[in-house]
Structure formats: structure tokens, C-alpha cells
Amino acid sequence: MKWTVDRYPPQPSRRDVLRGALAAGASAALGAGLVSCGSRSDVARTADAGPWRQFQGATLNLISENTAPTAAIAAHTKPFTDLTGIEVRIVTLELSALVQRVALDLASGRAQYQVIYADPYQVLAPYQRGLVDLRSLQADPNLPDLPGGVGDFIPVQMDAAGRFADPEPFYALPYDAPTMIWQYRRDLFEKYHDRMAGDLGFDPTPGGDRTWEEYFRIARWFNENAASDVRYGTGHQARQHDSLMNDFSNVLWSYGGTYFDNGREVGRLGTRDPGPCRLDSDAAIAGAEFYNRLLSIADPASKTWDWDGVGAAFRAGRLAMCPNWHEFAASNETALPGRVGYAVLPRGPVATANMYGGTGVGISGNTLPHERGAAWLFLVWATSPETQLANLRSEAGGGTPTRTSVYEMPEVRAAERRPSPMPNMLTAAAVRQAWQPDRIGLRPKIPMWNECNTAIFTQLSRMLSGAESPRETMRSIKSRVDRIVARGWVA
Known part of the structure; x- marks a missing residue:
């Protein structure tokens, strides 16, 4: 389904984001002043290179909590670079440090981090206006669609990790799903x-x-x-x-x-x-x-x-x-x-x-149009069924899938029994019950x-x-x- 919205929605009020950063304890660093997005150049776009290669040569920065899925992706970014020509640099921090860094970055007016690990409670809720409404990118005919669409994500996770207040916009895609x-x-x-x-x-x-x-x-x-x-x-x-x-x-x-x-x-x-x-x-x-x-x-x-x-x-x-x-x-x-x-x-x-302690990945509202498109390519790839399956197999880490289709794969179903090449899948019967709306x-x-x-x-x-x-x-x-x-x- 394609949504009718502005392709690149306006950035949040600089004053509004600054207030958020101050509330996160970042006032000292913000005293140096704000830099206008207009003073920097967008990444290049090659229109005839195809949807996955159009931003080749770009570099993206992802800021994330030090989580299992990010460990797996950090060890296997080469497939994304081979597909797109885009380099990805990953910074991992403890959550409270991440929140402060994100607040500063949103307040700066620049996008040092184009891709943000958007904890629902400490990033998405307070800084929702600083994140891109991802419907705008899903609607762009020049960009790849989400495989399986938004509906392939486990519904309660899509709401909890991706939305805030309004059930229509979504600001992040479910990325990990730790559950007690x-x-x-x-x-x-x-x-x-x-x-x-x-x-x-x-x-x-x-x-x-x-x-x-x-x-x-x-x-x-x-x-x-x-x-x-x-x-x-x-x-x-x-x-x-x-x-x-x-x-x-x-x-x-x-x-x-x-x-x-x-x-x-x-x-x-x-x-x-x-x-x-x-x-x-x-x-x-x-x-x-x-x-x-x-x-x-x-x-x-x-x-x-x-x-x-x-x-x-x-x-x-x-x-x-x-x-x-x-x-x-x-x-x-x-x-x-x-x-x-x-x-x-x-x-x-x-x-x-x-x-439930799951989190989504979103895109900074300070990104410029082509930079934003490159970040969307990463979100589509990082949350795709193929990448989630690779994360399950990864020896470097890897969480559990956030997509219904991954749980339906025969090899993933087989991994719910010992001996399992994907040990996190041994919890699948428990988490499937835990993710029911009346249990989560x-x-x-x-x-x-x-x-x-x-x-x-x-x-x-x-x-x-x-x-x-x-x-x-x-x-x-x-x-x-x-x-x-x-x-x-x-x-």
C-alpha cells in the first residue's frame, strides 16, 4: 500500500529538539551553537543505477545500543555494501549514553548519525518529531519496498517499537525483540x-x-x-x-x-x-x-x-x-x-x-533527501527476512526475528528443537505466547x-x-x- 504524504516531511523545529536535548542533560555541549543543514552537501545520486545502487559511494553512520542484532550486522555489513555500494559505520554505546548522543545530534541540525537505534521509551517517545515518518520512504517509487510490507512485522512489535500516539505514521522498523x-x-x-x-x-x-x-x-x-x-x-x-x-x-x-x-x-x-x-x-x-x-x-x-x-x-x-x-x-x-x-x-x-524490550531502527529527521534514501536502503536490508535469518545463524550475535515470515521458514521451525544451529529459536514456543496481546x-x-x-x-x-x-x-x-x-x- 502506498501512502499519500510529502516525500520528505519538514524537519522538526530546532527549538523543539533543543528542548529535548536539554532535558536529556546535554545543555553544556549544545552551548556551542547549532549548525544549519543547508551548509552541507547531500550525498550523490545516480538516477539510472537502479534502486539499490543509486547512492553508491555514500557512507552511513548507525548509532546503536550494544545489542545482539547489531553485533551480527556489524560482523556482516559486506553483503549490504556489495549490494548498494554504501559503506556503513556502526557506533555502539550503552543505552543512556546513546540517548544523550542522539539528543545532541538531533539538536545540532546535522545528521552525524543517519540511522538511529530508536528505543521506544527513551528515543522514540521523547524525540518522535526528530525522526522521519517512514511512510514517506515506503511511498517513494524510486526506493525499494519493504519485503512483505509493514504487515509482515509482528503486529504488537510494530506498534510498540515503531509508532507513537498516532496509529498511522511509523518512525522505526522492529529490529530486535528481547522479551522476559x-x-x-x-x-x-x-x-x-x-x-x-x-x-x-x-x-x-x-x-x-x-x-x-x-x-x-x-x-x-x-x-x-x-x-x-x-x-x-x-x-x-x-x-x-x-x-x-x-x-x-x-x-x-x-x-x-x-x-x-x-x-x-x-x-x-x-x-x-x-x-x-x-x-x-x-x-x-x-x-x-x-x-x-x-x-x-x-x-x-x-x-x-x-x-x-x-x-x-x-x-x-x-x-x-x-x-x-x-x-x-x-x-x-x-x-x-x-x-x-x-x-x-x-x-x-x-x-x-x-x-518486552524490543527496539526499532529509524532515520534522523536531519538527513538530506538522498542521504535519507540511502538510510532507507539500510533499514530495508537490515530488517529483511534474509538478514534476520543470517542474524539467527551468526556466531557474532544475532537476536530473534521480528517478522512473521521468518518464523514460518522450514529451517527456522526445525531450529526450535535440539540440537539447534539457532539456539535463540529454542525459546520460540515461549516468546510466541509472550507476544500475544493479552500476555505481552x-x-x-x-x-x-x-x-x-x-x-x-x-x-x-x-x-x-x-x-x-x-x-x-x-x-x-x-x-x-x-x-x-x-x-x-x-x-
């Missing part, structure tokens, strides 16, 4: 299954029928009965960090708690005005009380770990189970071949929720989320240290978040 699932030592669950079932009075096999209360009892059983095989029943990414918000949110949502009213819609499409925070509800407080109790029996080092820390502890044989991002499967299968199982997270009294966990996609997130994990850390009760913590977070939202955001 239940990872467990399959060998230990098989060894102790009958004994656990007898002691606990239920089938302990991990899956969507298990509850968080049962998860707690399984973890405590391992603590008390399996010291010869494993030190702790569960571990968590509960450091004072973004990881703590992710880990807690799975429990919050399953207990019926929500950050804001209409939480699913605020997570899926996003909004600039989410209204009052709802973490002071009885359901949210009950979720916090359970999470605090769960952490009391978890590996004590959990309070020092982010996702990498808990992942390393699990691979080292220290934990019987943990919630973590599904893309850790590749390293799990190297360290513990054949001994790890994967399932959706437990359900709570109200629902089940599996935190979507944090609020609001421009001020980064500041809200910091308030959330800071107060949760106080709760886990015993400085505040769960009820006090939820009320403190609500108060802080309401103040942040009331200040608003212009970008």
Missing part, C-alpha cells in the same frame, strides 16, 4: 520433579499454568532441598537500575497493577499525557508486597545484578531458575548445553505479563519515561533494602511520577 521469560534448569526440574510435586502438592513444571506464588514455593524448595546441585532457587536483576523496573513490572502487571490508566494502550502506542500514576492502587501494592517477599528468598546478590549479572549467575550453575531476556538462550546453550528450559512467566491473580508486558511509552523509570527503580531499591514498606514505596513512586508528568515534555 522463565529460564530454568531443565535437568534439575527433571531430577527433582516427583519429590517436588509430592512436597509442594502441585506439578512444578514451569509454564503458563504456574502462578507466582507457586514460583516462590519452588524457589524456596530448591533453597532447602538441593544444595548439592544449586545454591539458590531463584535470582533476579534487582540492582538499582532499569533492570529492576523490568523485573518488578512482570509481577506488578500480573497482580493487576498498572502504571497509568489504559496501561496496555499507553504501552502499545504511547501518549504525551498519561494522566495520574496508579501505583497506589491495592493491586499495585499487593504486587509490590509479593515482589519484596520473593526477593527475600532469592540469591542475595540479586540486588547487585542487572540482566547480565543474573544471566552469568544462571550460566554458572548458581540458580535453578530466573526471569530474564529470552535472547540469553544462545549463551545458556553454550554454557549449559541441553540443560535449560524456557517458558512464559508465571501468572498472578489477575493476568500474566512478559516484559509493555511499559509506558511516554516522553518523560526515562525520568519516571529512574524514580521507580530508585524507590524499589529502597524497598528491597528495608528502608520503606511496599505500601510506602508505591505511594512514593506515585507522588514522584505525578510531579514528573505534571511538568510535561515538549519535543
Whole structure:
């Protein structure tokens, strides 16, 4: 389908983007002044070279978080250069550093980075007006279409990673899809299954029928009965960090708690005005009380770990189970071949929720017309079924596909069973369930989320240290978040 829109929409207001960069803490660097896009030259275009070779000789810069798909693409950019004649330089940073760098670049009026890893919460929501509405490029008859169209991307991921507020425009294409699932030592669950079932009075096999209360009892059983095989029943990414918000949110949502009213819609499409925070509800407080109790029996080092820390502890044989991002499967299968199982997270009294952490790739609104076309070629190639399949096979990294068609390929379906040449596909049955609209966990996609997130994990850390009760913590977070939202955001 071709959309009727301006081919190259106007750039965002320089003043608007500058405000966004200042909010990201970049005011000092911006003091040197802004440089006009008009003072630089566009890349050359050879009109008769064909859609894929028309910008040969150009150089693109991609800025990305240091993620598995980017590691795979960085190791295999030659096929893109051979196809297009375009060189790609990739800069990878920790997410908070990336956000600040992107804010500065958008404020500069230039496009040092033409292609941007647009985290939905820290880049897309606050800086949406600084990104290109990709419909304009999909509609350009001189540029290649997306293979399979937008509809080939998993719908909930297309909304969460690609859109903001309005369901029509899209500013990024789904690029990676890390999702939190239940990872467990399959060998230990098989060894102790009958004994656990007898002691606990239920089938302990991990899956969507298990509850968080049962998860707690399984973890405590391992603590008390399996010291010869494993030190702790569960571990968590509960450091004072973004990881703590992710880990807690799975429990919050399953207990019926929500950050804001209409939480699913605020997570899926996003909004600039989410209204009052709802973490002071009885359901949210009950979720916090359970999470605090769960952490009391978890590996004590959990309070020092982010996702990498808990992942390393699990691979080292220290934990019987943990919630973590599904893309850790590749390293799990190297360290513990054949001994790890994967399932959706437990359900709570109200629902089940599996935190989605996926991100899209977009194009800077500061790009010039031909530069923008070259960036579109890269987006089409990087998210194509062929490239996603190559990422799955890559020894350098590689996430899991964001396209329905890739999951339908016979070789990808076969890789869901051991022995698997694509170990991340061993999680496919779990993530397919986790990506269902009623199961996926979507944090609020609001421009001020980064500041809200910091308030959330800071107060949760106080709760886990015993400085505040769960009820006090939820009320403190609500108060802080309401103040942040009331200040608003212009970008």
C-alpha cells in the first residue's frame, strides 16, 4: 500500500529538539551553537543505477545500543555494501549514553548519525518529531519496498517499537525483540520433579499454568532441598537500575497493577499525557508486597545484578531458575548445553505479563533527501527476512526475528528443537505466547519515561533494602511520577 504524504516531511523545529536535548542533560555541549543543514552537501545520486545502487559511494553512520542484532550486522555489513555500494559505520554505546548522543545530534541540525537505534521509551517517545515518518520512504517509487510490507512485522512489535500516539505514521522498523521469560534448569526440574510435586502438592513444571506464588514455593524448595546441585532457587536483576523496573513490572502487571490508566494502550502506542500514576492502587501494592517477599528468598546478590549479572549467575550453575531476556538462550546453550528450559512467566491473580524490550531502527529527521534514501536502503536490508535469518545463524550475535515470515521458514521451525544451529529459536514456543496481546508486558511509552523509570527503580531499591514498606514505596513512586508528568515534555 502506498501512502499519500510529502516525500520528505519538514524537519522538526530546532527549538523543539533543543528542548529535548536539554532535558536529556546535554545543555553544556549544545552551548556551542547549532549548525544549519543547508551548509552541507547531500550525498550523490545516480538516477539510472537502479534502486539499490543509486547512492553508491555514500557512507552511513548507525548509532546503536550494544545489542545482539547489531553485533551480527556489524560482523556482516559486506553483503549490504556489495549490494548498494554504501559503506556503513556502526557506533555502539550503552543505552543512556546513546540517548544523550542522539539528543545532541538531533539538536545540532546535522545528521552525524543517519540511522538511529530508536528505543521506544527513551528515543522514540521523547524525540518522535526528530525522526522521519517512514511512510514517506515506503511511498517513494524510486526506493525499494519493504519485503512483505509493514504487515509482515509482528503486529504488537510494530506498534510498540515503531509508532507513537498516532496509529498511522511509523518512525522505526522492529529490529530486535528481547522479551522476559522463565529460564530454568531443565535437568534439575527433571531430577527433582516427583519429590517436588509430592512436597509442594502441585506439578512444578514451569509454564503458563504456574502462578507466582507457586514460583516462590519452588524457589524456596530448591533453597532447602538441593544444595548439592544449586545454591539458590531463584535470582533476579534487582540492582538499582532499569533492570529492576523490568523485573518488578512482570509481577506488578500480573497482580493487576498498572502504571497509568489504559496501561496496555499507553504501552502499545504511547501518549504525551498519561494522566495520574496508579501505583497506589491495592493491586499495585499487593504486587509490590509479593515482589519484596520473593526477593527475600532469592540469591542475595540479586540486588547487585542487572540482566547480565543474573544471566552469568544462571550460566554458572548458581540458580535453578530466573526471569530474564529470552535472547540469553544462545549463551545458556553454550554454557549449559541441553540443560535449560524456557517458558512464559508465571501468572498472578489477575493476568500474566512478559516484559518486552524490543527496539526499532529509524532515520534522523536531519538527513538530506538522498542521504535519507540511502538510510532507507539500510533499514530495508537490515530488517529483511534474509538478514534476520543470517542474524539467527551468526556466531557474532544475532537476536530473534521480528517478522512473521521468518518464523514460518522450514529451517527456522526445525531450529526450535535440539540440537539447534539457532539456539535463540529454542525459546520460540515461549516468546510466541509472550507476544500475544493479552500476555505481552509493555511499559509506558511516554516522553518523560526515562525520568519516571529512574524514580521507580530508585524507590524499589529502597524497598528491597528495608528502608520503606511496599505500601510506602508505591505511594512514593506515585507522588514522584505525578510531579514528573505534571511538568510535561515538549519535543
